[in-house]
Amino acid sequence: MTTLSGYDDLVPLGEGPVATVLAGVDPEGSVAFALKAYPGPIDRRTRGELETELRKLRELRGRASVLVADGVEELPDGRAALRMELCAQSLPELVASFGPLTIPDALALGGALANALATAHAAGLAHGGVTPGNVLFRPSGEPVLADFGLTLRRAFPGDVTAGVGFLAPETVRDGTRDERTDLYGLGAVLYFALSGSSPHEGRPGEQVDERLLRALSSEVPPLERGDLPPGLAQLVSALLAKNPDARPLDAATVAARIGGMIGPAQAQPAFDDFGPAIPAPPTAQPYPRPHATAQPPVPPPPLPRGQLLVQYGPQDRPASRPRAGLIVAVVGALSVLAVAVVILLLNQPKELDVPEAPPRAEETAPAEPSAPPVRIELDDPVDKGDYVELSWRSSEPLDYALIVAPEGQENQTIFVQRQTEYRLKIDPVLKYCFRVQGANSAGFYETQAKPLRKATCTG
Numbered sequence: 001m002t003t004l005s006g007y008d009d010l011v012p013l014g015e016g017p018v019a020t021v022l023a024g025v026d027p028e029g030s031v032a033f034a035l036k037a038y039p040g041p042i043d044r045r046t047r048g049e050l051e052t053e054l055r056k057l058r059e060l061r062g063r064a065s066v067l068v069a070d071g072v073e074e075l076p077d078g079r080a081a082l083r084m085e086l087c088a089q090s091l092p093e094l095v096a097s098f099g100p101l102t103i104p105d106a107l108a109l110g111g112a113l114a115n116a117l118a119t120a121h122a123a124g125l126a127h128g129g130v131t132p133g134n135v136l137f138r139p140s141g142e143p144v145l146a147d148f149g150l151t152l153r154r155a156f157p158g159d160v161t162a163g164v165g166f167l168a169p170e171t172v173r174d175g176t177r178d179e180r181t182d183l184y185g186l187g188a189v190l191y192f193a194l195s196g197s198s199p200h201e202g203r204p205g206e207q208v209d210e211r212l213l214r215a216l217s218s219e220v221p222p223l224e225r226g227d228l229p230p231g232l233a234q235l236v237s238a239l240l241a242k243n244p245d246a247r248p249l250d251a252a253t254v255a256a257r258i259g260g261m262i263g264p265a266q267a268q269p270a271f272d273d274f275g276p277a278i279p280a281p282p283t284a285q286p287y288p289r290p291h292a293t294a295q296p297p298v299p300p301p302p303l304p305r306g307q308l309l310v311q312y313g314p315q316d317r318p319a320s321r322p323r324a325g326l327i328v329a330v331v332g333a334l335s336v337l338a339v340a341v342v343i344l345l346l347n348q349p350k351e352l353d354v355p356e357a358p359p360r361a362e363e364t365a366p367a368e369p370s371a372p373p374v375r376i377e378l379d380d381p382v383d384k385g386d387y388v389e390l391s392w393r394s395s396e397p398l399d400y401a402l403i404v405a406p407e408g409q410e411n412q413t414i415f416v417q418r419q420t421e422y423r424l425k426i427d428p429v430l431k432y433c434f435r436v437q438g439a440n441s442a443g444f445y446e447t448q449a450k451p452l453r454k455a456t457c458t459g
Contacts, residue, residue, distance in 0.1 A: 017162035032086040064119035067146040087136035114255035128177040130185025131166040165198030180244040187239025213439035378447040398438030405433040431455035
């Protein structure tokens with residue numbers, strides 16, 4: 001249990017890739033609250049940007065289903081924290097307890113989230129990390145989109161491997177976070193709500209780097225449900241397009257499309273209202289923003305199934321101040337169902353090492369001539385003192401990751417898209433091993449490790 005001056009005892013509620021969520025009771029108003037604590041302090045400039053961002057978000061209250069922090073606080077150890085209302089459940093908790101949502105519930109949830117994003121985008125605000133874990137339910141059953149904004153994501157960048165199942169490819173590649181990555185996140189949330197799994201679910205024995213490359217190079221498996229209304233599977237697929245220009249025009253377009261699926265079945269036009277899918281990289285044309293007035297009405301969101309885990313919220317105060325044991329029991333019940341997925345890359349070998357991929361199970365193939373195996377060849381590294389020149393070639397176009405293993409330090413993974421040459425800054429004294437991994441829709445491939453400065457490499 002954590003003690004914070006001015007508050008009752010705080011109870012750990014969850015641990016994310018970047019921040020820790022705590023819960024407690026305000027000693028003055030006897031209202032439960034959540035406190036999201038970040039790993040360090042923020043400077044004055046970041047504090048100012050954050051206050052501006054929160055002020056814009058507060059203007060959306062009443063118009064969009066968003067959870068906005070009440071204020072920025074500093075913990076006794078100097079860490080920055082956001083104080084906000086305590087919600088009853090998250091979408092992962094709901095799905096873990098009761099399975100995928102019904103079609104009406106999923107449509108109502110998707111419509112509420114699409115409208116929230118459309119309203120925020122019209123105000124010039126991007127979420128930056130739409131995932132199922134950021135979809136929360138108030139005790140009333142209203143869904144809200146939490147953890148809005150880019151300021152703290154820039155101040156405390158997280159490891160993309162922790163969210164590879166839900167992050168847009170461009171976010172994994174280069175950290176891009178904007179309105180179009182929000183659309184991908186919305187598609188990932190809908191996919192999860194309808195199927196109970198992420199668009200790029202991990203496979204048994206699959207290494208983190210292999211899963212990342214698969215997410216970058218492979219298409220999302222189609223939704224497999226017999227009760228999907230016409231157009232819903234195509235909508236989710238369009239939101240999850242790897243090319244940002246192939247996604248729907250904006251969140252208001254998505255809200256309108258979802259609104260058309262709710263209610264009695266109606267004849268729907270062909271699914272062609274998202275504009276052309278351009279396979280080439282994005283052009284320099286400005287990305288159109290949605291208009292706040294273009295949002296269609298959305299029916300009331302679904303109530304969480306099962307008994308609510310928190311019996312009161314900030315607008316419904318109990319008659320007397322609860323004892324410390326009560327908040328422990330209330331929040332303890334909430335944490336029992338918490339779903340925490342934390343991917344840890346622990347790679348600190350005693351000797352310089354580039355890990356081997358796990359052996360693959362034999363797969364049966366149809367009796368037809370097999371294509372030549374895909375091969376990647378890494379040339380010998382060229383030592384330039386404080387940097388190294390690396391080059392490689394492959395028999396097929398692939399998405400590549402460069403694995404850098406410095407002597408006595410953790411391995412580093414660098415995603416280089418489809419480049420076949422890379423100049424890397426290195427320590428002029430350390431020994432290194434390098435390996436290149438590649439992937440396409442057909443599989444995962446890697447080179448032998450190559451040493452620099454007589455390093456001992458395995459594999």
